[in-house]
Amino acid sequence: MYHPRPLYFGLVRTRHSKRAGLFQSSVPKLNLTQSRFIWLEFPARVLCFCKPRTMLFNALALCVLCYAGIVQGGGPGGVAGEFHSHDVANENRAQQWLNEYNTRAQVEYYNSVSASWNYNTNLTTENKEKSLAAATVEAAFDNEAAENASTFAWQNFTDQNLLRQFRKVSDIGSAALAKIDPDKYKQLNQILADMEEIYSKGKICKVDGTCLSLEPGITRLLAKSRDYDELLWAWVAWRDATGKKMKAQYAQFAGLANEAARANHYADAGAYWRSWYDTDDFRQQLERLYDELKPLYLNLHAYVKRKLKTVYGAEKFPSTGHIPAHLLGNMWAQSWINLNEIMQPFPGKPSVDITPTLKAKNYTVRQLFNISEEFFTSLGLFPMPDLFWEKSMLTKPTDGREVVCHASAWDFYNQKDFRIKMCTDITMEDLVTIHHEMGHIQYYLQYRNLSVLYRGGANPGFHEAVGDVLALSVTTPKHLKEIGLLDKVENDYESDINFLMSQALDKISFLPFGYLMDQWRWGVFDGTTPMNKYNTDWWKLRCKYQGVSPPVKRTEDDFDPGAKYHIPGNTPYIRYFVSQVVQLQFHSSLCKAANHTGPLYKCDIYRSAAAGKLLSDMLKLGSSKPWPYALEKITGSRDMNASAIIEYFLPLIDWLKEQNRGQTITWDDACPDLNVPSSTMNPVSAASRILHSNFCVIVLLILYYIPVQLFTLLKV
Numbered sequence: 001m002y003h004p005r006p007l008y009f010g011l012v013r014t015r016h017s018k019r020a021g022l023f024q025s026s027v028p029k030l031n032l033t034q035s036r037f038i039w040l041e042f043p044a045r046v047l048c049f050c051k052p053r054t055m056l057f058n059a060l061a062l063c064v065l066c067y068a069g070i071v072q073g074g075g076p077g078g079v080a081g082e083f084h085s086h087d088v089a090n091e092n093r094a095q096q097w098l099n100e101y102n103t104r105a106q107v108e109y110y111n112s113v114s115a116s117w118n119y120n121t122n123l124t125t126e127n128k129e130k131s132l133a134a135a136t137v138e139a140a141f142d143n144e145a146a147e148n149a150s151t152f153a154w155q156n157f158t159d160q161n162l163l164r165q166f167r168k169v170s171d172i173g174s175a176a177l178a179k180i181d182p183d184k185y186k187q188l189n190q191i192l193a194d195m196e197e198i199y200s201k202g203k204i205c206k207v208d209g210t211c212l213s214l215e216p217g218i219t220r221l222l223a224k225s226r227d228y229d230e231l232l233w234a235w236v237a238w239r240d241a242t243g244k245k246m247k248a249q250y251a252q253f254a255g256l257a258n259e260a261a262r263a264n265h266y267a268d269a270g271a272y273w274r275s276w277y278d279t280d281d282f283r284q285q286l287e288r289l290y291d292e293l294k295p296l297y298l299n300l301h302a303y304v305k306r307k308l309k310t311v312y313g314a315e316k317f318p319s320t321g322h323i324p325a326h327l328l329g330n331m332w333a334q335s336w337i338n339l340n341e342i343m344q345p346f347p348g349k350p351s352v353d354i355t356p357t358l359k360a361k362n363y364t365v366r367q368l369f370n371i372s373e374e375f376f377t378s379l380g381l382f383p384m385p386d387l388f389w390e391k392s393m394l395t396k397p398t399d400g401r402e403v404v405c406h407a408s409a410w411d412f413y414n415q416k417d418f419r420i421k422m423c424t425d426i427t428m429e430d431l432v433t434i435h436h437e438m439g440h441i442q443y444y445l446q447y448r449n450l451s452v453l454y455r456g457g458a459n460p461g462f463h464e465a466v467g468d469v470l471a472l473s474v475t476t477p478k479h480l481k482e483i484g485l486l487d488k489v490e491n492d493y494e495s496d497i498n499f500l501m502s503q504a505l506d507k508i509s510f511l512p513f514g515y516l517m518d519q520w521r522w523g524v525f526d527g528t529t530p531m532n533k534y535n536t537d538w539w540k541l542r543c544k545y546q547g548v549s550p551p552v553k554r555t556e557d558d559f560d561p562g563a564k565y566h567i568p569g570n571t572p573y574i575r576y577f578v579s580q581v582v583q584l585q586f587h588s589s590l591c592k593a594a595n596h597t598g599p600l601y602k603c604d605i606y607r608s609a610a611a612g613k614l615l616s617d618m619l620k621l622g623s624s625k626p627w628p629y630a631l632e633k634i635t636g637s638r639d640m641n642a643s644a645i646i647e648y649f650l651p652l653i654d655w656l657k658e659q660n661r662g663q664t665i666t667w668d669d670a671c672p673d674l675n676v677p678s679s680t681m682n683p684v685s686a687a688s689r690i691l692h693s694n695f696c697v698i699v700l701l702i703l704y705y706i707p708v709q710l711f712t713l714l715k716v
Helices: 055-068 085-089 091-120 125-149 160-170 175-180 182-200 214-224 228-241 247-263 269-277 282-312 337-343 355-360 365-378 386-391 428-447 460-474 477-482 493-507 511-526 531-546 574-593 609-619 627-635 643-659 686-715
Strands: 029-032 038-041 047-050 203-205 211-213 408-411 418-421
Touching: 091 125, 091 160, 091 408, 091 418, 125 160, 125 175, 125 182, 175 182, 175 247, 182 247, 203 228, 211 214, 214 228, 214 337, 247 269, 247 511, 247 531, 269 282, 269 511, 282 337, 282 493, 282 511, 282 574, 282 643, 337 493, 355 428, 365 428, 365 460, 386 418, 408 428, 418 428, 428 460, 428 609, 460 477, 460 574, 460 609, 493 643, 511 531, 511 574, 574 609, 574 627, 574 643, 609 627
Parallel strands: none
Antiparallel strands: 029 038, 038 047, 203 211, 408 418
């Protein structure tokens, strides 16, 4: 996950700082623009407003200042000269204003991201309060910049680059709420801080007093355990420890988020999020892509369900065709890669899971990051800056600090400070995550010299795709052998199917989850999912699209969406679905640039300067162009399509169809009717269940034996 300037919480932008000589004591010259505003031009070229309370005061002030010779004609940007009405559309002066904005914004944003980083890497009350205060300052800066920009008639600009930047600086997100109601803005940030803290500090405890946090404890348990009841306990306990505690807060947040969106002239917060994709038919495009990929997911789901029944017993599975959500190796059933050992089509072949090799060779976290960096540099891309290695948090701290472990990449907006925050484990899954996060850093490095307004992905999905594109090469058996993590590569059909299965368990399994997360949130924002249906509608979507069901009865006392980081963390999620599509489109084009021949799934672009240049040319655009332009730059097409995914997985698609021949591969849209309340679940292992059963037998024997003996004695 990349960490852009958050939508609502966590950034400090110090307004009117007196550091670095931003203010000097000399008397300013005033420059008039419109009757409502007087601009102040300081020698340090920092701009601000005054608002005269009345038109009379405005007129009197103008007369006095003109007589005194202090006022000179001019407009936004502090450019002196005779005032003319057409000057507000002067594009040269608008560019000067943008230059000043960019200089100041880099200072403001560096301070703001620093405060957010400090809180995320040390969850103390003091750091939270600093972040909350910083959010208010951030909003003030955003509002000031947008208001300054509004004095230009930028909608009439002929320079499309200027027009695009002014549109971006005028669209200020939640900061608009601070202008309307500062108290509500503070409340919004407080709610988000509290929800993220609940999630990040969540722990579950066994009956013996052993407590587990999500990373790495619960994650390892879900990945390795095949004890049905132990998995069920962890699944329920995590939701009780996190989501269940924040439902009311989330409802408050949704209302405030909508108020902020409407202040920016959007119908609701969901409409605001979708606006980032610059496409009127965005939802229709998503639905088309999902429909194209659905047959592949259906066949994978049917195969996985059949295999899991052999492990847990068919009686554990509902007749509706769903898979119980706690059995898929992941807390949210979003990736099934941890089931690879069970799902491997041809068990006799070498496994592509290199986790045992990494541990056997005593790989360190730093070595995993070095593997990733070396792949980027082999393409002619940038190495990680020294500050990256100095300041990143690559492992979970051992000094007692509570931190947000969820992996993320950070841009500090000073063109040299970029960091990753991650509680890394020595696994193949985390090696792929490292490439994902380092992909964000590479994107930052590539567009760091653009205007601050353009330092973002062509759309959010592009940012998520970059590292995953490289991971498609890194995880090929050919590449793993080349870097010494796989002993041999067997080029035969069975090995290929095994490899494609492992890829599908990670990527294809994710598609419906990536699609439905924001379908749920958009429903919350537009009112079709009210608070009294939060959990019901969440499971409607999961049962319908994902084919997974809750393993125990869920009610509106629960809030299962909140058990996923991106809900309390307020990170839009449809970007990950978009990423899964475009990354294969990128991969196909990069493989052609690398002169790859053969199946797409065997392509490794390692050490291809041509592929690196093609990727770099797209990354350098940042968000300076609409995303179809950026997509065309690398793929030659302006449309997202699923053809590359289907090409990549085609041998597996055919194999799965054959395996599922004559089988029902669909499920009911509705969730199964469950009557087992979650409150009955206790953290029991197989051993403790046996002990519990024996204890019950002993109790029954005692209850039987004592009355019999008493009766015998009395009879005697």
